[in-house]
Amino acid sequence: MLRNLILGLSLISIVACAAKPRVDLEQEGLQLKPTTQHGVIVKEVANLLENFSYKRVSMNDSISNIIFNNIVEGLDQGRNYLLQSDIDDFQQFKNNFGQDFKQGDLSSAFYMFNKYSDRYLQCLNYALEQVDAHHDFSKDETYNSFREKLPWFKSDAELKDQWRKRVKYDLLNLKLTAGDSVKLDLAKNKETLRNRYKNLISQASKANANDAFQIIMTAFTAAVDPHTNYYNPSFAQAFNESMSNTLEGIGAQLQMENEMVTIKMIIAGGPAFKDKTLQINDRIVAVAQGDGEFEDIIGWRLDAAVAKIKGKKGTVVRLKVLPAGAELSTAPKIVRLTREKIVLEEESAKREIKTIKGEDGKNYRVGIINLPKFYIDFDAVRRGDQNYKSTTRDVRLLLDSLKQDGVDAVLMDLRHNGGGSLQEAIELTGLFIDKGPVVQVRDTRNRVQVDSDQESGVSWDGPFGVIINRFSASASEIFAGAIQDYGRGIILGSTSYGKGTVQNAVDMSRFISATNKLLIKASGEKDADTPNGAPEFGQINITMGKFYRVTGSSTQHKGVEPDVTFPTQYSAEKFGESSEPSALPWDQIKPSTFSKISDLTSINAQLNQIHTKRMQKSPAYTFLLEDIAEFNKVDAMPSVSLNESKLKAERETNRLKNRDRINKQLAFLGLPLWKEGQPQPKFDYDFVLEESANVLIDYIRLNKK
Incomplete structure (x- = not known):
C-alpha cells in the first residue's frame, strides 16, 4: 500500500527527529x-x-x-x-x-x-x-x-x-x-x-x-526508503488492524499536512467512495456529530481528529471540507456521510456494461470490471476451504457472465488500486494469457525468482483494456505491466505510482536479545501502555525485494506508462514513488523468456490520434482540464486578504464561479441546473472511463480494417 496513507501522527506534524554529540x-x-x-x-x-x-x-x-x-x-x-x-x-x-x-x-x-x-x-x-x-x-x-x-x-x-x-x-x-x-x-x-x-x-x-x-x-x-516503517507497539497494533478486512467509519485514509487533516486515500466500498464528494487532498477543517454543532479540528493531533471522524455503523458525521487546490478564502463545503462497516465484500470486483455508439454508427457493449484491490481470504485458504474468496475467482465469474451477456470488449478499471496479493496479480494475469512468466522478484542476495502463470487457457481472449492512474500501485502495476508487455491489451489513463518493492512485516522482539530485555525490565521504563496483543517492542515493515517486469524493466520509480494517456492533476513531482527523495532507483535485469501475443505499437499510435481529436471536441474534456487547473492552484497558494470587504467579495466570486461551472456540467449531461438556495447537486460522470470505452471501440474497428 502507499506510504503514510494509513497512519501518521500528529499535530506535532508527522514530525521526525534525530541525534548529535550527546545532549544532556x-x-x-x-x-x-x-x-x-x-x-x-x-x-x-x-x-x-x-x-x-x-x-x-x-x-x-x-x-x-x-x-x-x-x-x-x-x-x-x-x-x-x-x-x-x-x-x-x-x-x-x-x-x-x-x-x-x-x-x-x-x-x-x-x-x-x-x-x-x-x-x-x-x-x-x-x-x-x-x-x-x-x-x-x-x-x-x-x-x-x-x-x-x-x-x-x-x-x-x-x-x-x-x-x-x-x-x-x-x-x-x-x-x-x-x-x-x-x-x-x-x-x-x-x-x-x-x-x-x-x-x-x-x-x-x-x-x-x-x-x-x-x-x-x-x-x-x-x-x-518510503515503504520501510517502524511502528511502536500501539501503532503496530493499529496498523495491523487497519490491514484487516473490516473497519468502521467514512472509509478514508488521513494524514496531517500543514495542521490540516488531509484525505490521502478513499477506500473502495466505503461511504466516502459511494458519496463521491470527497477527493484526494481535500482538507477537513471541522467535524459535527449528526446535526450537532461543528467542532474545529485545525491543528489537532491526527489520532484525536480521526477519533471524531470515525464512529459506529449507522451514525452520521458532517464534515466541513476545504477542497483540494482551493484557496484559503474559499468557503468550506459541507459533506454529510453515514458511517458504515467496510468489509472485504464491498471491495470485491464488480461489473457493469456500457453501451457505446461507435463512429461507425453501431452500438457496442463494453464490460467494465472495477477492481479496488487484489484480495484473497488467507484464513479460508489455511482452513482448506475449497470455496475461498479471491480476486481471480471473482473476476473469472464476472468474465463468464459478461461473455453470456455478449459484450464486445472488456475494460479493467484499476484506478486507485493500491495493490494487495502478489499471487492474485499473477493468477489474474493468467485469465488473459495462456501460461508464461508474469513478474520477476530480486531479493537482498540478488537472487531472481520468476513467478509464472501455470494454468493453460484463458477466460477472455477478446479486446481488452486496463485503466490505471497515479494511485495504481504494486500488484496493479505487475498486472498492467504484464498485459502491456505481452501485447494483450491497451493500457489507458496516467502513469502509475511506481512502487516496485517488497516488504516483510517483522516483530522487533525477534531482534531484542535476552540481555537487552532484562536491561529494559530493570530500567523500570518499559511501556505500560502497550495494548494487549500488540508486538511488545513494535514492528518494522522492511523492504526485502524488488519487482521486475518480464522485459527486465523495474516498475520501481517509473511505474507503468499507459499506451493511451489522459491528463492528470497528480504530477510525478508531488505524487507517487518518484516524489519520494529516498525511493529506490529504477533499474533493469535480464528479461525472462516469454512470447508476445501481439505487437500493438502501430495500432496504439492510431488510437492516440483518434483519442486526441475526440478529446479536443469534448466539453467533458474541458471540464477535466479545469479540474486539473483548480487542483494545481495549491502549488502556488496565494496570500489571503485580511480586509473583510475584499475577502467577502473574493469568496462570493469563487462561489458564483463554482456554481456556474457546475451548471455547465449539468447542462452537458442534460440534468436540471443548480438554483440558488438549493443544496449542491451530485452527478456521476466519469470522463476517463467513458473515453476509455470509446478507445476500445476504436480498437475493435481498427482491427476489423
Missing part, C-alpha cells in the same frame, strides 16, 4: 526523554537497515543529512513555529544521526522535538493573547499560512506578527463562515477561537515520549 536533557531542562527501550530499539533498527534490508544503507553523513531534512520538514512543514536561529542550532546534529542511532543515542533527537514543542506552545499562548486584541478588518494586509518556500523567521517579532495575522484571519474566517449561513457575533467567534487554541495547547501538552519516539523513527525509516 536534564541540563537542558526539557520535558521528554527517551527510555531505555527506545534506545535498544533504535540501535537494532539501525543494524537491520544497514545489514539486512534491500537497500543496506550505511549510517553515514549522507543518511544523516536526509534524516535532518526529514526532521526539519516534519517538525514545521509550513514554517510557522521555528526561527532561523533554531535551524542554525539544529545544524550541529546534521552529520551525526546515523552513528548516534547505531549507538542507541536519541538525546539530540529528543532535544529537537522538545525545542519545537516549546516553540509550538509559545506560539499558541501568544495566539490566545491576540484573540482579545483589537483587529482592524478594514486594513489592507495579507496572511499566508503556506510558507514552505519562504525563509524562516529571523526574529521573534516576525514570528509574532505571523501569529497576529493568523488570529486575525481565523476571526475573520469565523465571521464569514460560522454557522454555515448565520453570521455569529464577535464575542461568540472569540470564544470559539479561544477554545480552539486552548484545545491545541491541551493536546500538545499531553505528548509523551512514545509519541516523540514514533515521530523520530518515522523520520529515520523514511530516510532509507
